[in-house]
Amino acid sequence: MTWVILTGRQNDLDQTATPHKIITSRDYLAHPALFRGQRPKIINLSNSYAYQSRGYYASLLASSRGHRVIPSVETMIDLSGRKLYENALPELEQALNRCRRTLGGALPASVSVFFGIGPSQAWDRFARLLFDWFRAPALEVAIKDGEWAQIRRIGFLPLARMKAEQKARFVACLDTYTSRQWRDTKARAPARYSFATLIDPQEELPPSTVGSLRHWARVAGRMGVEVEPITRRDLAKLANYDALFIRETTAISNHTYRFARRAQQEGMPVIDDPLSMIRCTNKVYLNELMLHNGVPVPPTVMITGPGDLEAAADRLGFPVVLKIPDSAFSRGVKKAENMAELKALATRWLEESDLLIAQKFLPTAFDWRIGVLGGEPLFSVQYLMAKKHWQIVNHERRGRPDEGGFRSFTLKQTPAEVVDIAVRAARCIGNGLYGVDIKEAPDGIHVIEVNDNPNLDHGCEDAGEKDEVWVRLTQWFIDRLERQGR
Missing domain, CATH: 3.40.250 (Oxidized Rhodanese; domain 1)
Known part of the structure; x- marks a missing residue:
């Protein structure tokens, strides 16, 4: 290096x-x-x-x-103005006051932090957090001490302003920072690129397990790519990587969208990209988009208020499926057996959303999930319905959600029409990674959903196409980096 x-x-x-x-x-x-x-x-x-x-x-x-x-x-x-970094101050001040308790006395008027390293071990937590937020070689934090210490200013500390003892400490921290060995030293292809993978270690149903991501890291390592997990605290580190793969459940309203936007602003290839998130997370938009492009979907009625319920029942019959537009993992999707259940459910959900969608209930033993990457099919799997339930995930059980099983297939084993319709649906969204859910009903094939953040686990989604899934995923990023001349 x-x-x-x-x-x-x-x-x-x-x-x-x-x-x-x-x-x-x-x-x-x-x-x-x-x-x-x-x-x-x-x-x-x-x-x-x-x-x-x-x-x-x-x-x-x-x-x-x-x-x-x-x-x-x-x-x-x-760091050019307080207004631009004030969203970081609550978390930083909390760490600063923990540090104050550790020091057991008054804080200095300022503290210098070099490469995330403070002047003593007592400052470690605060210094690391500051470096996570603002990845800079030398920072100076002005402090207003008191019962609750506050940060007055965060700024860069240039070499020309450092005192002799500060410069000596800076040189030591520079040596520590540049000599860190982040990876093991096993023989492998030299890393050309470094990919960040955004994860939440506490997520109950993550789109990829940590074990699956480690498997990807091994495959990517043979292609000259190092893969490193990051969490929501690492937004400030993002620009130090070449690409971003988001492996948390995405939502427009949380940090996953901010990470995608930041990656896009940095010119980094990213899965999921912000536009795909916007398009896929809203079922109303998806339904309209599929209809406009001639992709088959179940009969659907938009619900804007209680007055639309009778028309929905007349057209779709019972049971009927009611959906909140922005939902994931079978949450916000319920089945109403009769008009009383439909009215009760719609009344409650219309307090949360101005629009709902009602769809014809299509009972099947499984849903096809076809992975599509860059407009081409990637994997094929059948998700079986949860035991004694009509969805692949049952959130109504006490304790952990109950998931159905799966059956993996090669793309050649999958009905050609299923693959073709999945690819057509995904191409309506973009050029990234999507999971297209399809039902085979007596009246034909229907696209139920296009997911921007599909599950991708070793031994499940990759069981049909094996490591070719991970190779193609890695190559998708590499191709875009090479087109950028990076």
């Missing part, structure tokens, strides 16, 4: 202080061919990160050259 350190002036950092190459930001900007064919990690220690300054352009162009850099331009902008 090549580390390159950019300084504002040639003498800002002694060449003997680090084994890594030191050049000025001016030289880095003036010679775009430097490090061509390499993927160095850049530590930008310019004396100013102001908008359109030399330090600003150094990080901006590092990104365009495919070099990973800290701080990123986004971090520079985030």
Whole structure:
């Protein structure tokens, strides 16, 4: 791994202080061919990160050259004004006050944090959290001490402003940061790219298990890609990776959408992309989109108020399936056996959503799930209905949700019409990874849903096509990075 350190002036950092190459930001900007064919990690220690300054352009162009850099331009902008970073303050101040209790006394007027390392072990929690939020080499935090300590300001600390003891500590922290061994040293292809995988270790029904993601990491490692899990706390770290694979249940209203948007802003290939999230998470939109594109869906009636219920019952009959537009994992999807149940359910749900959709009930023993990646079929599996239930997941049982079993198939074993309709449905959404749910009913094939965040587990969805699933997933990201010239 090549580390390159950019300084504002040639003498800002002694060449003997680090084994890594030191050049000025001016030289880095003036010679775009430097490090061509390499993927160095850049530590930008310019004396100013102001908008359109030399330090600003150094990080901006590092990104365009495919070099990973800290701080990123986004971090520079985030720290340019308190209004831009105030959403981080509650969590940081909570950690600061825990630190205050550990220190057992008054806090200093300011503290310097270098590469997520504080001046002593007591500052560790706060320093790591600060680095998670703002991935920068040297930060200075101004503190207003009191019964509840507050952060007055967070800013960059340039080398030129460091005192002698601070600079000595900075050099030690630089050495610690650049010498960390994050991966094992087993022989493998040199990593060309680093992919982040967003997970929630506490999620009850994650789209991929940790074991499955470890399997992917082994496959990707043979292709020169390192895979690293991140969590919702790591938004500030995102720009240090080349691509993002979201393996939490997505929602427009939570952090998964913010991660997707941030990745898109950084020019990173991302699954799930923000537009796919918007399109797939709303069943009203999906139904309209499928109808517009001639993709078969169950007979459907939109419910805008109690007055639509009679028409829905007349057209669809009973039992009828009622859905909240934005729901996942069979939540927000209920079956009404008669008009009384339909009215009671609709009345309750219309308090949460202005629109509901009612669909004809199509009883089947299983749903097809066809994975589609980049507009081409990826895997095929049948999800069986939960025991004594009409859905693949029964959330009405006490304790853990009850899931039905599965049967995996190769794509060649899958009915061609099922695969064809799934691909047509997915292409209406975009060019990412989708799971298309299909029912085979007596009156034909119907698309029930297109999922932007489909399950992908080793031994289930990949059982038919084996590791080809993970190879193609990895290659999807690589192809987009190579088209960007990264």
